[in-house]
Amino acid sequence: MSEFKGLKPILYGGREVWPLVEGGKGVSATNHASSGAWAAAGGIGTVSAVNADSYDAEGKIVPQIYDAMTRRERHEQLITYAIDGAVEQVKRAHDIAGGNGAININVLWEMGGAQQVLEGVLEQTRGLVTGVTCGAGMPYKLSEIAQRYNVNYLPIISSARAFRALWKRAYHKVADLMAAVVYEDPWLAGGHNGLSNAEDPLRPEDPYPRVKALRETMRAEGIADSVPIVMAGGVWFLREWNDWIDNPELGQIVFQFGTRPLLTEESPIPDGWKNALRELEPGDVLLHRFSPTGFYSSAVRNPFLRELEARSERQVPYSRVSAGEHTVQLDVGVKGKNFWVAPRDLERARGWAAEGHTHALRTPDDTVVFVDPTERETIRKDQSDCMGCLSHCGFSSWKDHDDYTTGRLADPRSFCIQKTLQDIAHGGPIDRNLMFAGHAAYRFKQDPFYSNNFTPTVKQLVDRILTGD
Secondary structure, X not given: OOOOOXXXXXXXXXXXXXXXXXXXXXXXXXXXXXXXXXXXOOOEEEEEOOOOOOEOOOOOEOOOOOOOOOHHHHHHHHHHXXXXXXXXXXXXXXXXXXXXXXXXXXXXXXXXXXXXXXXXHHHXXXXXXXXXXXXXXXXXXXXXXXXXXXXXXXXXXXXXXXXXXHHHHOHHHHHHXXXXXXXXXXXXXXXXXXXXXXXXXXXXXXXXXXXXXXXXXXXXOOOOOOOOEEEEOOOOOHHHHHHHOOOOOOOOEEEEEOOHHHOOOOOOOOHHHHHHHOOOOOOOEEEEOOOOOOOEEEEEOOXXXXXXXXXXXXXXXXXXXXXXOEOEEOOOOOOOOOOEEOHHHHHHHHHHHHOOOOEEEEOOOOEEEEEXXXXXXXXXXXXXXXXXXXXXXXXOOEEOOOOOEOOOOOOOOOOOHHHHHXXXXXXXXXXXXXXXXXXXXXXXXXXXXXXXXXXXXXXXXXXHHHOOO
8 A cells, every 4th residue: 555645734614624524423423522623623523403402501401302282393392402502512613613624514404494493503603604514315405595694515415416416406506605515425424325226225336436426527517626525434544545635536535534533532422332332343333224214324233223123024014905915814913804914924923923012013115013012102102202303204204394294104113313313312322222323433443543442532533534544
């Protein structure tokens, strides 16, 4: 391997910064402490504006309690919490940065009330936020919002095709504020990602040709090579990306780190989560489809995720009348006689019921899944407690506009994402909650930097990254 070329600073938001971005990780996994420190070290810190924490007069986190009667009212509470929290996080991060680096905010376009939240935050943080990164969906309106508040925008995409659609429809009108394009690799990045129906979750593609195709698309649309592409997902040692640096085929490249900043002194995630990251092995992060967003996402394959896998395996198709191979009536788990299944599936269903999975819950795909009474109670309660955290939720059938329903049956194979992410971020059990991580997280265990339980500060991590390690 040739000697590490090293990085040169880039101009972003009117000042020189390292081409290193801290990934903005969902609910409370990236906050003012980590992003402020990343900016203070000269990089681009990212405050997560997805239901961020706010604080009381004593500096304690304000619990987000949803006591309104209806989902719509709880959704309004959620938007208020989200704006208040993100504004507080941005102000604190800006103070910590002390005029160094830059502060971005990250939103998911698929979060409930995304536009309202983004506008509410930008309105109250003028001059503090350099740019907005946004993915999870097709955020066509991102550019016009950025223009209104005069901030940079950095769309997150996972293919040249997705970028081209956004550019043609909206972004070409606000070309001057598009500061970079984030390529988030669907097979390597943690959290939600944009794997399309044309791509196979089990057959990862090399990111180089995909990023090269993105640059070619950008050039064809007249976008200068000085507009960076941010490589996100799977980045650990920069020396492994040596041939990407100063590469005329790719133009300016910036690197995003999502997983490594989780294990720092300033990272807000609880110690249990940090310690678990040190023990992961290759293959312990699963690309799965249980998220109520409908997107693929990557998380640690802990007991929480294994239970969702097992639940989906206890599933049989049915029809309302005897038809085709559905020739026998289901006699366990359901009330009524109009559930017709295949004979072999009746045997399987009886077996599951005998093991204690005595309740069959209907899914939107004309199947039933078998769960035990406790699981059923949790699913029903979580569905009725829905606070509208997504624009469309498969788990609760919530939609954040028009008639407030997706019109589809709520899906018991999924889960309440807001509940589990809030819980794990605030000290809940790591084996009973969704634990997002990128696919390179197993490297914590292999990387000598972290030996003897060493936890670096963000500054130590950034300095280390800049050496190529």
